[in-house]
Amino acid sequence: YGPSVPYLYTKTGVKRGVINRIHHGLKAFLRYHGAIPFRWQQFFDVNDENEMYTHVLPYSHYDILNSCGPDPDVCCQYDFKRINHFTCSNAAPVPITDSNIRKRALILEKAFLKMSLQQGSNILLSVWGDDFRYAELEEWYQQYDNLILLFDYINKNSKRTKI
Numbered sequence: 001y002g003p004s005v006p007y008l009y010t011k012t013g014v015k016r017g018v019i020n021r022i023h024h025g026l027k028a029f030l031r032y033h034g035a036i037p038f039r040w041q042q043f044f045d046v047n048d049e050n051e052m053y054t055h056v057l058p059y060s061h062y063d064i065l066n067s068c069g070p071d072p073d074v075c076c077q078y079d080f081k082r083i084n085h086f087t088c089s090n091a092a093p094v095p096i097t098d099s100n101i102r103k104r105a106l107i108l109e110k111a112f113l114k115m116s117l118q119q120g121s122n123i124l125l126s127v128w129g130d131d132f133r134y135a136e137l138e139e140w141y142q143q144y145d146n147l148i149l150l151f152d153y154i155n156k157n158s159k160r161t162k163i
Contacts (some may be wrong), residue, residue: 006040006052018125020057031058034120055125058118063130069111070118078108078150080142081133096146105153109161 001019009017017040030036036058041051059066064079066072076088083093096104116124128147134140151163 003042006054007042007045007050009052010050014052016053016055018055018057018127020062022056024060027056027058027060030056031118034118036119037121057125057127058115061130062127064128064133067126067128068108069115071111071114074107074111077104078147080146081139083142096149101149101153102157105150105157108150109154109158112161 001022009015030038037053037055039048039051040054041048045051057066059070059072065075068075068078073088073090076082077091077093079086079088080093080095082088083095094100094104112124112126115126116122128143134143154161154163
């Protein structure tokens with residue numbers, strides 16, 4: 001990436017973007033300063049004519065382990081393909097049921113809130129997967145069927161979070 005990128009993109013009509021592959025030290029700096037979303041422009045663009053609203057994915061990768069907050073062990077518990085295909089180093093994901101939904105929703109909401117505080121925003125972009133995921137119909141159902149239960153529960157029961 002360089003300062004010409006926002007100029008070239010805005011000239012083609014692109015006004016917003018998401019980037020990931022930048023040095024981890026720069027990501028940490030942006031997180032610390034609440035600049036995960038920022039206006040990217042050339043240094044000499046004093047009129048903001050060619051700025052591009054840019055969101056930096058805040059953690060090391062765009063997989064599920066790095067999508068719900070700063071703790072991959074927590075996020076791993078919400079990668080529902082891992083119920084029967086992969087493993088987690090800590091607690092394994094479990095299907096969402098009536099008996100565990102409250103606990104599971106509170107943990108996920110807390111992870112999102114940590115991410116929100118780090119980014120200095122009450123609006124989050126949470127990328128749920130990567131370029132090697134959702135290749136089989138089974139995973140679509142595993143992720144959607146469990147996540148929709150959690151999201152609906154959070155939306156119905158939380159006063160501070162809406163998904």
